[in-house]
Amino acid sequence: MSTRKSVGRAPGRATIGDVAEAAGVSKATVSRFLNHRERLLSPDIAARVEAAVAKLQYSPSPMAQALSRGRSRLIGLVVADVSNPFSVAVLRGAEKACQEAGYLLMLFNLGNEGSREREAIDALVRYQVDGFILNTLGRGASAVDADTLHGKPAVLVDRRHPGMRADFVSLDNGEAMQTVCAHLVAGGFTELLYISEPSKGVSSRRERIAAFGDCAKAQGANVAAQVFESHDDADPQAHEELDGALKALKRRAGRGRRAAVVAGNSVVTLRVAAAMTRLGWQFGQELGFVGFDDTEWASLIGSGLSTMAQPTDAIGHAAATCLIERLRGFEGPPRQLLLPGQLLVRGSSVAAKG
């Protein structure tokens, strides 16, 4: 019968007007039935509306709602690099929490081009996202300041943005590093090398480097700790330098002192593992090893790579939850959620020295 009035545009989906017509009431009534269910509804009218909604399979258009209400139930997720397993894992947790709360995720990948950070935010702002989950560099000129966000709440994941008032969710880097170092030292590894990606400006990298230094210091004069910043494979000398650092580390071992490397994340772990292959060395033999970020393949390399597993799902979930709380009206000072990691001991940090 009643073919849709609005012939021009969106085909198919029923509108609130259709429901109103079918129920013999006004659009306002339908809207109220949907939104303010609790008060103001006469039983029979409610029933009629409900029937019409069911019959027409009506569900409101979020776009129109967004336009009218000012909020979209959309969350912008911008990620420095989707290729990074950590980011994906977080993404996964966040997306789940969002789904549960009825939010949808708009994804923007920076592909490690930090310069596009503002571009990403702007695009997302245009789409009226209600808030942001940011896992970006957060450094340099392109770093997002509070007002690029146009007042929308944001939660930072893993990487702080200097001076931005926002919730922050991350691994408890200090505690985690302490666990790692204590484990290594307890295993007789006293010559330690921490290998990180270039730290410039990335808070989590800086924090781990600092924590590494503190831990070593706390262990007393007996342990010697150094830091090496490993570069991209784009850098032609990256391999040489890394191999060199590893060789130097091995030289420090001897007369009862064992040497181990601590990798700052799974990307570094990969590079170190490749270097070990180049050198023909085995983890747990020439050098001990513990790496941040657990991966599915960690147990398959040699006798297994010990890792400090980040609670990635929890981090993602917490981030989304944090943000959604804000969206629901929670006010209050920026919060910090530092989640504990879990040390997974495998062969690389226990095997006897060769």
Place this chain on the structure above:
Amino acid sequence: MSTRKSVGRAPGRATIGDVAEAAGVSKATVSRFLNHRERLLSPDIAARVEAAVAKLQYSPSPMAQALSRGRSRLIGLVVADVSNPFSVAVLRGAEKACQEAGYLLMLFNLGNEGSREREAIDALVRYQVDGFILNTLGRGASAVDADTLHGKPAVLVDRRHPGMRADFVSLDNGEAMQTVCAHLVAGGFTELLYISEPSKGVSSRRERIAAFGDCAKAQGANVAAQVFESHDDADPQAHEELDGALKALKRRAGRGRRAAVVAGNSVVTLRVAAAMTRLGWQFGQELGFVGFDDTEWASLIGSGLSTMAQPTDAIGHAAATCLIERLRGFEGPPRQLLLPGQLLVRGSSVAAKG
């Protein structure tokens, strides 16, 4: 001065009305300047509008545009499992192509719950996405039929949906499998075992299994091929069964005949690698190995895992491009893009038999 008229809602961003006012023209003129730049514009008015746009940093609200036009410049991406590296890799390529074309991605992860496929599509449809990129099971009751899509175009990635008229982008499974088998046979591996995830209904798995059979057959009676379907770790007997299959395979080797396993994707590769560790075997020794999907860690397992690398970036890019062409009005029958894989030979398929 002129504080925004619309006090109630969205704070901050300038609207087309503001620009019109600032330029001393009507909203329609501004709209035309923005959309139909080519025709209908008097030089001085255009200049004034342009100035006003620049001054107010105006950029149109995609939500409002979507409401008015019926299209949103949004693309819905639904993925069976973001944890799957293949999916992420595709996602990455797709997101890039979308960004380049000015589209944004709305992400929905199924977390391997195929039952939520419709739910995902529905949510996305509500948000007026212009089209879909689907990398889902595409099987069973929840499988998406053409009209769940409400007429929106879709492109299927890696997995076909039976009976759905849609573009399809995937690895050329037949060719790839042929390459793999030929390589193995050339290396003297004549006892072949193909290990797949449970094939039920997933087209890519079925295709590869079929292709494997065909290849073996084409090689003549000299090569013996079998297929094993490996189950989730959720299945308590999964390990035993897999280990058993591997042992049986090894038994087939001997008197000059070498045995090799072909893994259907990186998930299977992981399982097989774990099994090898359990059995204390080495790839390239007891058994040869080639796995579909290249991973960053493939070169680090033992003497390196040979892999059939999928052109994931290209697949994602092609999928998005395909879809965007449709959105730009391209009509025509469903297309099929079968992209070639690349065999990466490492130790697992060349080392001498132990």
Place this chain on the structure above:
DNA sequence: TTGTATGCGTTATCAT
């Protein structure tokens, strides 16, 4: 070439 008026699907403010 430009302006006016209307519609897109909702919500919300006012009456009633």
Place this chain on the structure above:
DNA sequence: ATGATAACGCATACAA
């Protein structure tokens, strides 16, 4: 308790 009606920000058919 319910119904007109005006936003929301934009595009467009129609007038001028």
